[in-house]
Amino acid sequence: GQQVMQIPQYQHVQEGEDFTTYCNSSTTLSNIQWYKQRPGGHPVFLIQLVKSGEVKKQKRLTFQFGEAKKNSSLHITATQTTDVGTYFCAGPRSGNNRKLIWGLGTSLAVNP
Amino acid sequence: NAGVTQTPKFQVLKTGQSMTLQCAQDMNHNSMYWYRQDPGMGLRLIYYSASEGTTDKGEVPNGYNVSRLNKREFSLRLESAAPSQTSVYFCASSPTGNYGYTFGSGTRLTVV
Numbered sequence: 572g573q574q575v576m577q578i579p580q581y582q583h584v585q586e587g588e589d590f591t592t593y594c595n596s597s598t599t600l601s602n603i604q605w606y607k608q609r610p611g612g613h614p615v616f617l618i619q620l621v622k623s624g625e626v627k628k629q630k631r632l633t634f635q636f637g638e639a640k641k642n643s644s645l646h647i648t649a650t651q652t653t654d655v656g657t658y659f660c661a662g663p664r665s666g667n668n669r670k671l672i673w674g675l676g677t678s679l680a681v682n683p
Numbered sequence: 684n685a686g687v688t689q690t691p692k693f694q695v696l697k698t699g700q701s702m703t704l705q706c707a708q709d710m711n712h713n714s715m716y717w718y719r720q721d722p723g724m725g726l727r728l729i730y731y732s733a734s735e736g737t738t739d740k741g742e743v744p745n746g747y748n749v750s751r752l753n754k755r756e757f758s759l760r761l762e763s764a765a766p767s768q769t770s771v772y773f774c775a776s777s778p779t780g781n782y783g784y785t786f787g788s789g790t791r792l793t794v795v
Contacts, residue, residue: 602781613773613786614726659726669714669733669780670741675725 573598573665577658577674585682590647592677594660601663603636603643604671609656650681685709689774689787696764696794704759704790706774714780715757717741717749719770720789726773732757733780764794 574597584590594603602621606614618627620636620643627634631654633646647654657678661671687708696702708715717729718741728741732751746768748760757776761768771791775784 604783606784613789614775614784616783616785619782663781670716670728670731671781671784673726675723 573672575660575662575672575674577660577677579677580675581678581680583680583682584650586652587649590650590654590679592645592658592660592679594643594645594674596641596662596672598665599640601640601668603640604661605634605643605645606659606661607656608659608676612656614659647679650679652681652683655679655681687774687776687785687787689772689790691790692788693791694793696761696792698765698794700764701760701762702764703761704772704774704792705756706758706787707756708774708776708785709755710776710778710785711754712776712778712785713754714777715751716775716777716784717747717757717759718773718775719743720773721770729759729772731780764792766794768792769794 576595578593604619605617608614618634624638625636631648635644657676659676661673664670664672690705713734716731718726727743729747730749732738735754738749750758771789773789774787777784
């Protein structure tokens with residue numbers, strides 16, 4: 572069945588280091604979305620990418636959607652303690668775009 | 684600008700008890716969702732409502748029922764709680780179902 576895989580599962584970095592998480596889908600996606608969940612909190616929508624090869628930036632966060640629309644990445648430059656949390660990617664399910672298929676997330680810990 | 688409001692925030696049930704989790708959104712979104720989140724399992728869809736008047740099963744519907752009371756409200760009912768239903772439950776809404784989910788703050792449910 573359709574799957575979305577995220578790597579790595581966990582990442583520990585020193586504050587100031589860069590961080591990247593990758594999202595790989597078994598099928599072509601019409602769009603990819605990224606969410607952030609702080610510890611003890613709820614997922615918060617960050618961004619949606621729609622176009623092949625699309626790159627979007629939000630301050631220190633850079634999001635990319637692959638040319639084949641099957642993979643995506645989130646890169647954080649110079650991490651801060653406020654970046655701590657779990658980052659999820661998600662895309663519409665094949666055959667039913669009213670539902671999303673989710674990756675299991677990448678948990679980021681930042682040592683001050 | 685409340686967004687998605689879930690009640691209660693915490694609940695402890697005894698095995699066999701029933702309860703209803705309430706969810707309301709004030710963003711005029713068409714689609715609403717109930718997820719459960721367990722450690723290492725990511726977000727799993729229980730039920731969803733693509734639009735007012737419709738409901739459909741997600742990945743893990745057994746032991747749950749839902750009601751889309753109107754466009755704003757989508758409730759989740761546990762008829763006979765089991766320890767396996769101990770989890771964090773999130774309600775979410777989306778304008779179209781494949782874009783930018785807004786999540787509630789969650790209900791932390793323990794079944795003993």
